[in-house]
Amino acid sequence: MVGRGGFTIMELLIVTLVxxxxxxxxxxxFSESYKQISKNTQDIKSHISIDNVIDLxxxxxxxxxxxxADKTTYPPVEWDEDNKxxxxxxxxYDKDGCESANFTIGNDCSYEVKYVLxxxxxxxxxxxxxxxxxxxxYLLDSQKLKIEDFEVQYDPTTKTITFKIVxxxxxxxxxxxxxxxxxxxxxx
Numbered sequence: 001m002v003g004r005g006g007f008t009i010m011e012l013l014i015v016t017l018v019x020x021x022x023x024x025x026x027x028x029x030f031s032e033s034y035k036q037i038s039k040n041t042q043d044i045k046s047h048i049s050i051d052n053v054i055d056l057x058x059x060x061x062x063x064x065x066x067x068x069a070d071k072t073t074y075p076p077v078e079w080d081e082d083n084k085x086x087x088x089x090x091x092x093y094d095k096d097g098c099e100s101a102n103f104t105i106g107n108d109c110s111y112e113v114k115y116v117l118x119x120x121x122x123x124x125x126x127x128x129x130x131x132x133x134x135x136x137x138y139l140l141d142s143q144k145l146k147i148e149d150f151e152v153q154y155d156p157t158t159k160t161i162t163f164k165i166v167x168x169x170x171x172x173x174x175x176x177x178x179x180x181x182x183x184x185x186x187x188x
Contacts (some may be wrong), residue, residue, distance in 0.1 A: 015126045033085050039172065046145055046169045049110050050178060053122060053139045054165070058182050060088045060113045061161050065112070065186025067091025068103040074130075079152040084117035086152050086163070089130060090186075117145055120146040122165070145172055 007015075027180050030043040065076030068089060078087040091109050100111035112130035116123045121142050126136025140147070162181045168174065 006151060013148075014150075028092060035075065037139070041073065042171050043169065046167070048137050049145060050165065050176075051139055052166055054178060054180055056124070056139070057115060060090075060115075061163075061182040063090040063111075063182060063188075064088045065090060066093060067101055068186070071188070074103055077152075077154055079154065084150050086115040086150075088113045088115075101131070105119070115150070117147055117150040120148070123148060124146055140167070146170060148175060154184075154187070156188060159187055161187075 002003070002005045018170065021122050037071045040043075054146070065071065068074050068076055068091070073081050075087075075091050079085075080087070088150060089103060089112050090109075091103050092098055092111055093109075095109055101109035103110045108129055110128075110130045112127040112134065114123075114127070114134070114136075115124040118138075119138075119142065121138045121140050123138050125134045125136035145167045147165060148168050149164065151164040153162045154160075157161070160181050161184050162179065166175060167178075
């Protein structure tokens with residue numbers, strides 16, 4: 001009886017086939033895992049983007065009315081339903097030299113901020129001096145998020161402003177509704 005010196009071709013083919021099946025299974029698993037991680041990452045980024053927009057809007061709304069003596073001529077908050085435009089007016093008391101300023105057109109301490117639903121995105125127009133010379137920028141990446149709806153309601157009895165933003169994630173085709181209520185201490 002002669003001892004075996006190696007593997008037969010059939011054994012090598014079987015081992016190669018089993019190895020390839022394990023490799024294909026592993027690659028499929030990691031590929032699907034990567035797709036899920038990528039989708040979850042996009043979802044998280046979308047939530048962070050919306051949260052940042054909400055934080056900015058809340059910050060502006062909390063300042064509404066500061067330094068406005070004549071709130072009939074210059075309402076602290078105005079909502080234009082037809083044009084989906086929210087206008088917020090205030091004096092920035094945190095700015096140097098603005099500690100005792102009143103809201104007036106052309107004054108560098110006076111601000112008029114507009115949030116406009118345009119092209120399925122929110123544009124924030126910051127008008128320092130409230131003289132119509134503001135500059136605007138879209139707040140979201142329109143390749144990833146589209147705003148389906150933007151609504152604002154002001155309740156003068158409770159001095160609260162409630163806004164609703166409905167974004168759609170373009171990757172997941174998922175819509176969510178964000179509703180936030182802000183107390184406006186200087187609106188009346």
